[in-house]
Amino acid sequence: MALKFRGVDYLEFDSLLSDDERLVRDTARRFIEDNLIPIIEQCNREGRFPRELVKPMADLGFFGASLHGYGCAGMSNVEYGLVTQELERGDSGVRSFVSVQSALVMYPIFAFGSKEQKQTWLPAMQKGEKLGCFGLTEPDFGSNPGGMRTRARKSGKEYVLNGEKMWITSGSIADVAVIWAKVEDEGNKIRGFLVESDRPGFRAEDIHGKWSLRASVTSSLSLQDVHIPEANLLPGSGGLGSPLKCLNQARYGIAWGAIGAAMACYDCALQYSIFRKQFHDAPIASRQLVQEKLAWMISEITKAQLLVLQVGRLKDNEKVGPQHISMAKRNNVWMALECARMARDILGANGVADEYPIMRHMMNLESVKTYEGTHDIHTLIIGQSITGIDAF
Amino acid sequence: MKILVCMKQVPQKDAPLKLNEAGTWIREDVSYEVNEPDAFALEEALRQKEKHGGEVVAITAGPARSQQVLREALAKGADRAIHLEDAGFVGLDALNVARALAAAIKDEQFDLIFTGLQSDDQGYAQTGVVLAELLGWPHATIIMQIERTGDGIRVKRELEAGFFQFVDMPLPAVLTIQSGINKLRYATLIGIKQAKNKPMRKVTMAEVQPALGPNLQKVERLHVPQKTRNTEFLEGAPAEIAKKLVDKLRNEARVL
Ligand SMILES: Cc1cc2nc3c(=O)[nH]c(=O)nc-3n(C[C@H](O)[C@H](O)[C@H](O)COP(=O)(O)OP(=O)(O)OC[C@H]3O[C@@H](n4cnc5c(N)ncnc54)[C@H](O)[C@@H]3O)c2cc1C
Numbered sequence: 001m002a003l004k005f006r007g008v009d010y011l012e013f014d015s016l017l018s019d020d021e022r023l024v025r026d027t028a029r030r031f032i033e034d035n036l037i038p039i040i041e042q043c044n045r046e047g048r049f050p051r052e053l054v055k056p057m058a059d060l061g062f063f064g065a066s067l068h069g070y071g072c073a074g075m076s077n078v079e080y081g082l083v084t085q086e087l088e089r090g091d092s093g094v095r096s097f098v099s100v101q102s103a104l105v106m107y108p109i110f111a112f113g114s115k116e117q118k119q120t121w122l123p124a125m126q127k128g129e130k131l132g133c134f135g136l137t138e139p140d141f142g143s144n145p146g147g148m149r150t151r152a153r154k155s156g157k158e159y160v161l162n163g164e165k166m167w168i169t170s171g172s173i174a175d176v177a178v179i180w181a182k183v184e185d186e187g188n189k190i191r192g193f194l195v196e197s198d199r200p201g202f203r204a205e206d207i208h209g210k211w212s213l214r215a216s217v218t219s220s221l222s223l224q225d226v227h228i229p230e231a232n233l234l235p236g237s238g239g240l241g242s243p244l245k246c247l248n249q250a251r252y253g254i255a256w257g258a259i260g261a262a263m264a265c266y267d268c269a270l271q272y273s274i275f276r277k278q279f280h281d282a283p284i285a286s287r288q289l290v291q292e293k294l295a296w297m298i299s300e301i302t303k304a305q306l307l308v309l310q311v312g313r314l315k316d317n318e319k320v321g322p323q324h325i326s327m328a329k330r331n332n333v334w335m336a337l338e339c340a341r342m343a344r345d346i347l348g349a350n351g352v353a354d355e356y357p358i359m360r361h362m363m364n365l366e367s368v369k370t371y372e373g374t375h376d377i378h379t380l381i382i383g384q385s386i387t388g389i390d391a392f
Numbered sequence: 393m394k395i396l397v398c399m400k401q402v403p404q405k406d407a408p409l410k411l412n413e414a415g416t417w418i419r420e421d422v423s424y425e426v427n428e429p430d431a432f433a434l435e436e437a438l439r440q441k442e443k444h445g446g447e448v449v450a451i452t453a454g455p456a457r458s459q460q461v462l463r464e465a466l467a468k469g470a471d472r473a474i475h476l477e478d479a480g481f482v483g484l485d486a487l488n489v490a491r492a493l494a495a496a497i498k499d500e501q502f503d504l505i506f507t508g509l510q511s512d513d514q515g516y517a518q519t520g521v522v523l524a525e526l527l528g529w530p531h532a533t534i535i536m537q538i539e540r541t542g543d544g545i546r547v548k549r550e551l552e553a554g555f556f557q558f559v560d561m562p563l564p565a566v567l568t569i570q571s572g573i574n575k576l577r578y579a580t581l582i583g584i585k586q587a588k589n590k591p592m593r594k595v596t597m598a599e600v601q602p603a604l605g606p607n608l609q610k611v612e613r614l615h616v617p618q619k620t621r622n623t624e625f626l627e628g629a630p631a632e633i634a635k636k637l638v639d640k641l642r643n644e645a646r647v648l
Binding site: 014030079 | 406423425460581585
């Protein structure tokens with residue numbers, strides 16, 4: 001039985017939003033309800049990315065929504081966050097796709113790219129005509145990307161790239177990959193390169209058997225003597241700080257997105273607990289143990305909303321630090337995963353079937369907890385910011 | 393064609409409603425949305441504009457919060473908006489709302505005025521019809537389709553029991569639009585941004601007050617229906633039970 005999502009607002013959170021922010025949220029919510037909810041369980045079963053939604057999402061302006069110019073919507077950070085919340089209320093995999101396209105590919109082109117690179121890629125990516133992926137993680141370097149082995153060597157007017165990237169969202173459907181590599185001729189400085197996926201020597205292979213983000217494509221990339229023109233170097237990139245800046249954009253969106261997944265689980269569990277009867281013909285919602293779970297969820301969701309809104313407002317005022325975003329990502333994904341587990345419990349056996357969205361969200365959130373800096377890595381970022389001592 | 397679309401902000405469909413202290417209306421602290429048939433009226437106006445050119449103007453009468461429906465209309469493609477802004481508009485009857493709207497547009501020349509068929513909250517289905525009368529224009533209700541014919545229009549009306557009526561009408565005219573006659577577009581994020589720069593004319597209560605009269609209709613008191621539940625066993629031969637059941641479903645439950 002499909003339960004219709006009713007939104008979650010315990011503390012008049014909406015009164016903290018402007019008319020436009022609510023309109024953006026409501027628009028995204030309606031779009032997801034109409035277009036993603038009806039197909040997502042099947043996509044998840046089949047491990048299929050709903051590519052048919054790329055164009056409609058582009059038409060609404062979901063890609064690069066917070067960038068200015070090049071056809072992008074120029075949304076505020078709070079508005080952009082509300083969009084990712086609604087996307088992830090639908091599915092973390094689809095939200096991941098949008099995050100990668102927007103924050104991990106369009107953003108670095110926007111922030112570090114040349115005029116030509118921006119002209120070539122941003123309008124086409126905004127329209128969804130071109131898709132991108134972000135290659136930082138390697139088989140042997142996840143939390144510690146600074147150790148990466150991928151190398152770029154200057155050769156005349158070209159760079160030659162060699163290396164392996166792993167766990168790359170949208171890898172095999174991308175037209176262009178932002179590849180992070182150490183440049184041998186520049187003392188192994190990490191720089192970003194735009195690598196078109198049809199370059200000889202570039203191969204993307206999907207990772208199968210994932211029990212998480214099944215509606216999103218995840219691939220491994222191999223680059224063997226891939227020649228690219230020197231104009232494909234992102235000129236403004238330099239050092240590990242560059243990819244981390246991109247991750248900051250994406251992590252911020254994830255902190256909102258996780259609330260969406262938590263809302264979906266909570267609202268489903270709340271509705272279920274009121275109609276499901278056990279013992280004395282009474283709804284399970286009449287039991288203290290069940291109420292405790294619901295009360296925990298609504299409290300944590302509400303706190304998470306306030307946390308991420310404040311981070312968003314700071315970001316809109318250009319006052320946010322990476323440690324603030326780490327706090328929001330770490331807390332909100334953790335609380336979403338806890339909500340998913342509690343909600344699953346409340347649904348009993350029904351909680352494990354895909355007639356309800358909970359198990360899918362739970363499995364998705366396991367990836368969300370790990371990527372873009374694991375929960376524990378964000379603990380270390382916060383720890384470093386308050387003690388001044390690096391504990392990595 | 394220059395089209396005015398009258399739009400109302402109403403409580404969200406599934407929102408739990410609480411009565412105000414006097415019991416005369418609901419409390420303000422609910423979520424609001426665009427009245428559903430009005431959203432279809434706007435969509436139809438935007439489609440007419442796409443076909444024939446012209447201008448789409450959205451108008452609403454309501455407190456500050458109701459500006460949201462105009463923002464949404466502008467974001468979806470309306471060219472400008474008119475907001476009769478005052479909390480007092482909430483308590484007006486349909487006649488006075490129509491008078492206020494007519495007064496607010498007295499210096500404009502529209503070819504068509506659309507309203508929704510009725511509002512989801514009060515459900516009078518009167519405002520559009522009365523507005524037409526005040527303007528001295530022809531009107532048609534429950535419109536499903538609009539086509540231009542030379543210098544007039546041909547509209548399709550929904551009647552009872554699956555019947556339709558086609559009516560040829562001159563312009564200008566007022567049409568009240570049925571829900572579900574087209575597919576609603578989404579506001580795009582760019583549209584929402586651009587809406588900020590579109591003109592929104594504010595009209596105060598004082599400006600339209602001379603046109604208004606006393607409310608002829610007033611809500612005395614709202615009552616929450618009492619939930620009652622009782623089980624009744626029908627007795628007799630199967631055919632007899634079936635007959636009784638049909639009778640009950642038709643005349644008591646009114647679902648047949
Ligand atoms: C579905 C999916 C999609 C992804 N998409 C992308 C993508 O598009 N692009 C991309 O570049 N990457 C992507 N990733 C990779 C992701 O960013 C990494 O998985 C993540 O950074 C963690 O790296 P790892 O998996 O190698 O884990 P590891 O770094 O090996 O960590 C394993 C465990 O050790 C802990 N740990 C590591 N170091 C420390 C330390 N110093 N102190 C304490 N604990 C520590 C971690 O917290 C974790 O619990 C994706 C991953 C997944 C699952």
